[in-house]
Amino acid sequence: MIDINAVNDYLALHLQADFWTALDSAKKDAAFKMATDDVCAYLGISEIDPLRIFQLCAVSEQAVFLAEHYDKLNSTDQIKSEKIDGVGAREYHQRSHANFSPRALTFLERESEVLTISRG
Numbered sequence: 001m002i003d004i005n006a007v008n009d010y011l012a013l014h015l016q017a018d019f020w021t022a023l024d025s026a027k028k029d030a031a032f033k034m035a036t037d038d039v040c041a042y043l044g045i046s047e048i049d050p051l052r053i054f055q056l057c058a059v060s061e062q063a064v065f066l067a068e069h070y071d072k073l074n075s076t077d078q079i080k081s082e083k084i085d086g087v088g089a090r091e092y093h094q095r096s097h098a099n100f101s102p103r104a105l106t107f108l109e110r111e112s113e114v115l116t117i118s119r120g
Contacts (some may be wrong), residue, residue, distance in 0.1 A: 002050045002059065004032045010060040020064050027067060035062035038100065042108050054111035058104045065101030073099045 008028075011020045020028070036048055039058045048055045066073075100108075 001047045002036075002056055004029060006050065006056055007032055007035075007060045007063055010056060011064055014060075014064065016064045016068070019068060023067055028063075031063040031067040031070075032059070034066050035059045035104075038062050038066075039104070039108065042100070043111060052111065054107045058107035058111065061101045061104040061107065065104065066099075 008020075011017055014020065023031075036059055039048060039055060039062060040046065042058075043055070048059055050056065
């Protein structure tokens with residue numbers, strides 16, 4: 001199992017390093033916990049293996065993504081456009097793939113390939 005220090009180390013040389021280090025500890029811990037849960041659920045595993053680099057990268061990328069975008073991801077204001085001529089119409093934004101960071105998904109796809117067992 002990984003801890004928050006591994007994520008802090010990963011994000012120390014990240015383009016979002018300033019954003020991550022400016023967060024308070026409670027927000028970092030919450031983002032780390034949620035990211036860990038997201039990655040475990042995606043991969044169908046019970047805990048993150050600290051020796052699997054793609055798992056660590058996915059958790060780190062997902063943690064900073066959630067910390068930055070959580071309010072927007074869970075906003076009820078998802079209306080893209082609205083027309084009020086007579087009856088009216090609304091068009092909503094499509095939600096992203098399970099609210100995952102695109103970079104986290106890249107690492108998860110690579111990790112999924114490693115975990116795939118085939119009978120050939």
